Every structure is written in C-alpha cells, then in structure tokens.
Amino acid sequence: MTPPPGWYRDPSAPHVERWWDGTAWTDHRRAPQAPVPPTPAPFAPHQAGPGQPAGPRGGSGRARAVALTVAGAVLAGAIGTGAYLLGRDDGGDGGTGGGTRAATAPATGTSAPPVTPPTSAPPSSVPPPADDPAVVVDQLNGITLPLPDGWIRPREAADPDLVMSTDGTYDCPGDPGLCRHGRVFSRTATATDATTPKALAESDIATVAGEAYDEDRLGRRPFGGLVSHRVVGSGQIAVAGRAGYYVRWRVTTEKGPGGYVQSLAFPSSVGTGAPVLVRFVFDAGPDGPPLSVMDRITRGIRPVGDADTGGGVGSSIGPGS
Structure with a gap:
C-alpha cells in the first residue's frame, strides 16, 4: 500500500x-x-x-x-x-x-x-498546478521555466536544484562517470553579501563553472579540470517581470570540448523575497545544445500562475560565440 x-x-x-x-x-x-489548528471543544468546562x-x-x-x-x-x-x-x-x-x-x-x-x-x-488538500508538459514548475521560488524539446525533468538527481536536463547520457571524458550535454538549475540565493542581481550573478558564475567543468561536489573531475574561461555575454535583463542580470562564460577544459555556463540572478516575488539564481551548463561542440536554447529558457521564465508576465526592456540577449 x-x-x-x-x-x-x-x-x-x-x-x-x-x-x-x-x-x-x-x-x-x-x-x-x-x-491547521485543532477545532475547539463544543462545550467549555466550568467549576x-x-x-x-x-x-x-x-x-x-x-x-x-x-x-x-x-x-x-x-x-x-x-x-x-x-x-x-x-x-x-x-x-x-x-x-x-x-x-x-x-x-x-x-x-x-x-x-x-x-x-x-x-x-x-x-498534506493539504490543495493540488499542484496543472501538469503542463512544456513547463517545469519551481514552486519554492515561484517560477516556471519552458521545457525545450529533447529535454526532461530530473527523475533521480543527486543535486536537488536540478530542474531539467537533456535526455540521454555519455561517458565523461575525464574521471569515470556519466555526463549530460545540458543542465539547468534553480535555487534560492542565501548566505551571500551580494545585494544586487548584478553583483550576485558576477560572484556566482565562477561557482557554476567550477562545479560543472572543474571539480564536482563529489570531488571528481569529469572533464579533467578547468583550463581557462572568457566572458561572452553579460547585462541587465527582465526576468519574470523583474529586473535581473546575467553573466555567461565560455570555458575550456583539459579534456573534451569545454562548454558554456551562465548565472542568471533576479528578485523573487514569493517567500522571503530572497534572490533567485538560475544556472545553465551547456556542453560546447557539435553534441552540445545550441545557445539559442539557453536564451529561449531565459526569456521564458514566468511567475507561477502568470503566463503573460516577463520580457520587457532589456529582455533580449544575444548568443555568445
């Protein structure tokens, strides 16, 4: 049962x-x-x-x-x-x-x-939002993200912040293990001194690159280590109707084609109001997802229950090279 x-x-x-x-x-x-507090007794005792x-x-x-x-x-x-x-x-x-x-x-x-x-x-009797096959819902941070064709929701992931990935795996070129060509994470930004989306994205991007292409949380080096990086994009962008900021790097690794990482920071409209970080990890090379998918996911982030909010001034970002 x-x-x-x-x-x-x-x-x-x-x-x-x-x-x-x-x-x-x-x-x-x-x-x-x-x-829910208990229902009071129908009669009050007296002396x-x-x-x-x-x-x-x-x-x-x-x-x-x-x-x-x-x-x-x-x-x-x-x-x-x-x-x-x-x-x-x-x-x-x-x-x-x-x-x-x-x-x-x-x-x-x-x-x-x-x-x-x-x-x-x-549990309460309130059901979750309707299960839209083209949308991933992050209830904790109050946002939805578009799910591109060929991408899947995580089934069993070691990282609870993972919200979607490309379907299928391949043997990592470095330490033994399985890798995916594309991943997207969503988390609440806590324990940080950054007070603006710009400062938060700029301080977070190195963490994204290190965990994805240098040394992961289990101490493995799936790509043999991170060799270098260069900034290929950054700027202000409207996310879910709020002013956000993104930073994108092109990284070179010891083994494999390297990849692209992006840190996107914007204010949350739910809970404590702590900033939200959406992290992107895309492999480079012919097997990696096109950067246009990264841009489409970024522009498609919406507040839960509001499919029309988003975009606006500064919402257009160009793919890096």
Whole structure:
C-alpha cells in the first residue's frame, strides 16, 4: 500500500514540500504549509458549585443528556451516509453508469512511498498546478521555466536544484562517470553579501563553472579540470517581470570540448523575497545544445500562475560565440 497523492516533506530537500502523485515523486515543490489548528471543544468546562455536578457551562444533567443524544444522532447519520457512499462507489452506480473513486488525503502514519518515506504531517488538500508538459514548475521560488524539446525533468538527481536536463547520457571524458550535454538549475540565493542581481550573478558564475567543468561536489573531475574561461555575454535583463542580470562564460577544459555556463540572478516575488539564481551548463561542440536554447529558457521564465508576465526592456540577449 502506498499513500495517495499529496504534499510531503521532500526527502532530498527537507526544507520544502514535494508532490507525491500516488506512484512517484513529481517536480512540484513549495514552501511548507502551517498545520491547521485543532477545532475547539463544543462545550467549555466550568467549576461545579456546592451540591452541583460538574458539566458544561450553565448546563445541567438534563442538558448533558440532550447534548449526548444529539451528538449520537449526528454520528449515526454520518455513518449511514458514509456507508451509502461506499456502497455506490464499490458496486452501485446510482444510474450514472459507474464512476471513479476519488483519492483521499493520507492521515498521519500512512505507509511510506516505496522511493523515500515522507516525513511531514498530512498534506493539504490543495493540488499542484496543472501538469503542463512544456513547463517545469519551481514552486519554492515561484517560477516556471519552458521545457525545450529533447529535454526532461530530473527523475533521480543527486543535486536537488536540478530542474531539467537533456535526455540521454555519455561517458565523461575525464574521471569515470556519466555526463549530460545540458543542465539547468534553480535555487534560492542565501548566505551571500551580494545585494544586487548584478553583483550576485558576477560572484556566482565562477561557482557554476567550477562545479560543472572543474571539480564536482563529489570531488571528481569529469572533464579533467578547468583550463581557462572568457566572458561572452553579460547585462541587465527582465526576468519574470523583474529586473535581473546575467553573466555567461565560455570555458575550456583539459579534456573534451569545454562548454558554456551562465548565472542568471533576479528578485523573487514569493517567500522571503530572497534572490533567485538560475544556472545553465551547456556542453560546447557539435553534441552540445545550441545557445539559442539557453536564451529561449531565459526569456521564458514566468511567475507561477502568470503566463503573460516577463520580457520587457532589456529582455533580449544575444548568443555568445
């Protein structure tokens, strides 16, 4: 048995919630929601006076009996209604020719999914946005990104910030391992002294290049190390209706054709308002994605729920060489 669809703590990023579709984790994420406070008791206790039994405020033994009788009648009605609905769902079609059983929200203590057990409280009943096959949703940062043809959402990724990659892998030219020709990451910028999108992008680009083409987080050098870089693009750009800034490098590696990296920074309109960083890693050479795809993803970033916002003055960027 696996729990039905709902929001659970993301096992790869416990500070956010992730949508479980009933069989597998999806890419929908959001900030954790506050639990719903318990419903107060229907009667407030009061202090019994001399010769008077304790009971509901201003009540008597007869009032308590009436209240218990009413509660019993309500409970019996609820049980009867539930039995009727279950009977329609399991066998009777009520003259409609049958129907589909609706999924219910899991209760605390529900069996863990087979991939990774959720650790959060029961999920809320709010569903994620409609699953658009051409869009990737980053609920935590409140943005959507266009998904180009031939690109996929991550299935099982060691980096929780990865939002999309090219389909298929190849043997890395350096240390043993599998590489992908294109990757895009989205993360909240924290623990930084940068106060503007320009300063944030300029300070972040070296980190992007180092983790992608020099030494990764596992200490491996998939391309034998980073040899040099040159700036091929930078400037102000409107992202999701807000003023952002991008920096793009062309990097040369010890092995392989090298690649292009880009750091894109812009203010967030959700959560704490911390800046958002979208990082791009594209292999160079004939097998790497064209830079026009990088530009198209950059221009297509939108706030969640607003497909028309974005672009504007400074939104056009030219491909590097």
